[in-house]
Amino acid sequence: MRTWLPxxxxxxxxxxxxxxxxxxIQSGDLAREIYTSQTSLLGDFGASKTKLQLISFDxxxxxIRCTHKxxxxxxxxxxxxxxxxxxxxxxxxxxxxxxIKAATEKYIPQSILHIDENERRIDLEQVSGFIVRIRGQxxxxxxxxxxxTKESDTKYVGLTSFDLCGGDINADGxxxxx
Amino acid sequence: xxxxxCNIHAFPDGSDSASRxxxxxxxxxYSGIIxxxxxTFGKVFAADAVEHVKDIEVTWGTELVAKNPRDLRxxxxxxxxxxxxxxxxxxLEKINRAACEDPxxxxxxxxxxxxxxxxxxxxxxxxxxxxxxxxxLSPMFYLRGGFRIRWMKTVNRDLALIxxxxxxxMITTCAKSHFDLKSPKDITTMAKLLGLEEEExxxxxxxxxxxxxxxxxxxxxxGVELL
Numbered sequence: 001m002r003t004w005l006p007x008x009x010x011x012x013x014x015x016x017x018x019x020x021x022x023x024x025i026q027s028g029d030l031a032r033e034i035y036t037s038q039t040s041l042l043g044d045f046g047a048s049k050t051k052l053q054l055i056s057f058d059x060x061x062x063x064i065r066c067t068h069k070x071x072x073x074x075x076x077x078x079x080x081x082x083x084x085x086x087x088x089x090x091x092x093x094x095x096x097x098x099x100i101k102a103a104t105e106k107y108i109p110q111s112i113l114h115i116d117e118n119e120r121r122i123d124l125e126q127v128s129g130f131i132v133r134i135r136g137q138x139x140x141x142x143x144x145x146x147x148x149t150k151e152s153d154t155k156y157v158g159l160t161s162f163d164l165c166g167g168d169i170n171a172d173g174x175x176x177x178x
Numbered sequence: 179x180x181x182x183x184c185n186i187h188a189f190p191d192g193s194d195s196a197s198r199x200x201x202x203x204x205x206x207x208y209s210g211i212i213x214x215x216x217x218t219f220g221k222v223f224a225a226d227a228v229e230h231v232k233d234i235e236v237t238w239g240t241e242l243v244a245k246n247p248r249d250l251r252x253x254x255x256x257x258x259x260x261x262x263x264x265x266x267x268x269x270l271e272k273i274n275r276a277a278c279e280d281p282x283x284x285x286x287x288x289x290x291x292x293x294x295x296x297x298x299x300x301x302x303x304x305x306x307x308x309x310x311x312x313x314x315l316s317p318m319f320y321l322r323g324g325f326r327i328r329w330m331k332t333v334n335r336d337l338a339l340i341x342x343x344x345x346x347x348m349i350t351t352c353a354k355s356h357f358d359l360k361s362p363k364d365i366t367t368m369a370k371l372l373g374l375e376e377e378e379x380x381x382x383x384x385x386x387x388x389x390x391x392x393x394x395x396x397x398x399x400x401g402v403e404l405l
Contacts, residue, residue, distance in 0.1 A: 151191065160198045162224070
């Protein structure tokens with residue numbers, strides 16, 4: 001005897017998302033944060049209908065499951081995640097698919113993240129600090145003066161390589177200013 | 179349709195430089211952003227670097243934080259010709275009212291701060307002076323529990339007023355870093371949860387473009403354009 005009939009199984013959707021965060025985030029912490037923001041926004045009743053479940057998460061991209069009738073609610077729950085265990089983060093839905101395979105192939109690219117280990121410094125008029133990481137043209141800086149990011153409640157100052165062109169005394173003269 | 183994010187704070191108001199915000203906004207699918215810093219107008223960090231970010235229109239505006247209506251009036255008169263987009267930081271009832279009475283103001287943002295709401299009189303004057311109302315969606319993700327419930331209630335009241343008087347609506351997240359920037363799709367789903375229709379949201383997200391085009395023309399007096 002089968003435990004459940006396949007025709008009665010609820011239809012699922014898999015959401016591929018991207019997590020943009022200041023530090024590395026464990027998947028357990030992320031799952032907990034998603035559940036808290038889910039119950040906060042939808043309540044226990046709504047949460048039981050949406051059935052959110054974190055399937056996989058590799059530090060940047062991940063897949064989350066929900067029922068096909070409650071995609072809108074599930075999306076809003078993901079956008080309401082503001083911080084995970086005190087680390088500022090934001091979740092962006094990349095796409096929705098009917099199977100895990102399709103969601104992975106379509107929406108999850110190869111992660112290109114370069115963590116800067118040389119601790120290079122940036123000294124400009126308005127901001128100075130260490131380069132934390134570089135992703136393409138985006139540069140995150142850990143400022144010496146922590147009070148400048150107090151208003152926006154973040155840890156790092158987000159800049160681009162365009163900002164650093166010419167202004168840095170220690171720049172090694174490459175075209176992108178790094 | 180071209181979407182605009184109409185209220186962004188760059189470094190030193192927020193924690194991200196203008197070019198970083200432009201880069202992230204472009205990736206999220208915006209065709210333009212309006213950077214409106216509070217008090218640090220003209221002192222934005224690395225403002226020239228924005229030009230290197232292609233395919234996105236960056237406009238410089240300002241968000242006025244006034245103590246009283248008189249202060250607001252003086253500063254709108256002084257700043258109007260210097261900026262392309264003039265926003266007023268709402269919240270106090272007096273300021274909301276004074277901003278709605280001034281035709282030079284483009285946008286009154288988050289009038290429903292701290293549980294206060296727009297009010298019928300302010301809504302009527304906003305219609306007469308064509309001041310747009312900015313719905314700030316950031317409390318949706320930074321408030322939790324009772325505070326968020328109270329905020330949702332006031333927003334619902336204000337949306338009813340906005341519909342009743344057919345006011346111009348703009349939707350923003352008042353981003354202070356790239357974490358606060360949400361894609362137009364995410365904004366649509368959030369706004370739909372608050373009771374807005376999809377068409378209304380699309381219109382609200384592309385409305386800043388219309389205002390910018392109007393502001394770029396040279397006006398001699400209301401209704402007379404210098405060609």
